[in-house]
Amino acid sequence: MTTFLKLAGAATLAATFAASALTAETIRMGTEGAYPPYNFINDSGEIDGFEREVGDELCKRAGLECTWVTNEWDSIIPNLVSGNYDTIIAGMSITAERDEVIDFTQEYFPPDPSAYVALSGADMDVKGGVVAAQTATIQAAYVAESGATLVEFATPEETVAAVRSGEADAVLADFAYLKPIVDASGGELTIVDDSVSIGGGVGMGIRESDGELKAKMDAAIASMKADGTLSDLIAKWFDGRMVKF
Known part of the structure; x- marks a missing residue:
């Protein structure tokens, strides 16, 4: 941590x-x-x-x-x-x-694989964009080393909210956490990559x-x-x- x-x-x-x-x-x-x-x-x-x-x-x-x-x-x-x-x-x-x-x-x-999630239709570069992650997680460490700009938040809910508000281009978190959120978003959010293996x-x-x-x-x-x-x-x-x- x-x-x-x-x-x-x-x-x-x-x-x-x-x-x-x-x-x-x-x-x-x-x-x-x-x-x-x-x-x-x-x-x-x-x-x-x-x-x-x-x-x-x-x-x-x-x-x-x-x-x-x-x-x-x-x-x-x-x-x-x-x-x-x-x-x-x-x-x-x-x-x-x-x-x-x-x-x-x-x-x-x-x-469990991690996943990037972004707004549907966005042209997302996960290595060159702004990516949200929860503070002190393996995902935050991964983003920091990936070349993307990391923005950290205290709670997982805030990371998703940052994508919706445009503060971040994508969020990286556990696939199991993000998938239900994407499914319930009515097409607003999409999974960009669900095969990130870390931890x-x-x-x-x-x-x-x-x-x-x-x-x-x-x-x-x-x-x-x-x-x-x-x-x-x-x-x-x-x-x-x-x-x-």
Whole structure:
């Protein structure tokens, strides 16, 4: 997340955080709540989505009592490290930079392509135009290195709004996030390229000091893969996508 310096600062906090998550009565599951279908806030004001269902099932299998909290994306790793919650389950791709600061479980969602989306009929040059991306994401880093002009926003909704307003020529984000927005746009938006491969699979972030919690979650993820539950949840939330682990 964010710059390497910010991550390094988070690592320093990690070294001073002494309490293990497993000594707490309840494990706090941290998510963004703004990135459907991975996670979002439903009409009842509750955290919902693919990761809510996955997380609840993981806690059940691990024999843990869990509660859910939301946190803005750009500070989600530092606030895990400083103890505001015990896990990150927020559509976070496993990267080498992030892995220097926190630990990851095995992936619970395979690598997903990113996509560029622009206004329909626009003559879009994804390498030479202005491209919006959410701050501190793998997409923002990719755009910054691509030759395009990067404009960053705190939330994914703002990146799409920038395209609609003309502030950006296109947005780069996960295909699974952008496709429903394009489908619901009535032809206003179009997918320019849906084959951008960046980042690894999605895993749960856990403090480096919480090895026991990581082991419990790894075992629970493995069991969900083995009996097909995880594949079923992916198919449910991602338009019938078939994934075999």
